[in-house]
Amino acid sequence: xxxxxxxxxxxxxxxxxxxxxxxxxxxxxxxxxxxxxxxxxxxxxxxxxxxxxxxxxxxxxxxxxxxxxxxxxxxxxxxxxxxxxxxxxxxxxxxxxxxxxxxxxxxxxxxxxxx
Amino acid sequence: xxxxxxxxxxxxxxxxxxxxxxxxxxxxxxxxxxxxxxxxxxxxxxxxxxxxxxxxxxxxxxxxxxxxxxxxxxxxxxxxxxxxxxxxxxxxxxxxxxxxxxxxxxxxxxxx
Numbered sequence: 001x002x003x004x005x006x007x008x009x010x011x012x013x014x015x016x017x018x019x020x021x022x023x024x025x026x027x028x029x030x031x032x033x034x035x036x037x038x039x040x041x042x043x044x045x046x047x048x049x050x051x052x053x054x055x056x057x058x059x060x061x062x063x064x065x066x067x068x069x070x071x072x073x074x075x076x077x078x079x080x081x082x083x084x085x086x087x088x089x090x091x092x093x094x095x096x097x098x099x100x101x102x103x104x105x106x107x108x109x110x111x112x113x114x115x
Numbered sequence: 116x117x118x119x120x121x122x123x124x125x126x127x128x129x130x131x132x133x134x135x136x137x138x139x140x141x142x143x144x145x146x147x148x149x150x151x152x153x154x155x156x157x158x159x160x161x162x163x164x165x166x167x168x169x170x171x172x173x174x175x176x177x178x179x180x181x182x183x184x185x186x187x188x189x190x191x192x193x194x195x196x197x198x199x200x201x202x203x204x205x206x207x208x209x210x211x212x213x214x215x216x217x218x219x220x221x222x223x224x225x226x227x
Contacts, residue, residue: 033214042204042219043159058214090158103149104215106158 002027006091006107014115019078021110023091031094032074033104034058034066036087043090049074081114088112117142117209121218128195128225136190136221138179138205146209148172148181148188153202153220162190162203195225 004025013019025032034046045058047066055066063085065077078085088111092104122137140148147166151159163172168183177192188205205218 035217040219043217045214048214092159103161103164104159106151106160108156108158 004091004093004105004107006089006110008110009108010111012113012115013081015082016080019081019112021076021078021089021091021112023074023076023107024072025091025093025105026072027093027095027105028071029093029095029105030071032068033092033094034064034074034076035090035092036060037090037109038087046076046089047074078112081112083114086112086114117146117207117216119205119207119216119218121203121205121221123219123221125222125224128223130197130225130227131194132225134190134192134195134199134223136203136205136223138188138190138218140186140188140205140207140209142186142207142209144209145183146207148179149206149208149215150177150179150188150190151204151206151217153204155201159204195223197225197227199223200225 007022030051033048035043037043044060046064047058049055049068068074088109090109091107094104119140149164150162152162153159163174165172165181168181171180179188179190202220202222204220206215
């Protein structure tokens, strides 16, 4: 079965370190998204990509970057981790854009703690 | 801008009680509307959706009707079970980046 997987599922790091969260999907979806989930804020969009070599900033992109070298992967990098980036991160993909009633498929999340 | 507002939780119910979780949206145009569910320790998964006014989405005993006149998409279930304990997110397709716009989520706890 096609799926979307994230790794690591749990990560503890120190302030200032670079961290990369991996996201891999086997649906061959063009569209991939990274969200963070925080109490009181719900899900907020960090970065997204519509295809290989395409990356775009979402509403909370400061301190994060992504790259899309193939269809399957969209790694999220925290250049210099800050305590404010302690959160649960979700990767999602879709074969059609949401405006076309496309459903998002989510990974199981990566819980990041920055000390 | 486009947004989704849903009732704040947590909501605690006894098994077999009736559930309503309110959701309203603001949007330019007519977005598709979704309810996602997140079980403990898992990612979000689609529960139901509706793509146009007066459509009713349904799944696993849950229902929601797209009401254009009240810009609402309330989630209902006639008799909840302990296994329905989860966080429920209302969402719309009005994101300018082709993404979904989510509400803040409502945590439901069902007691036996």
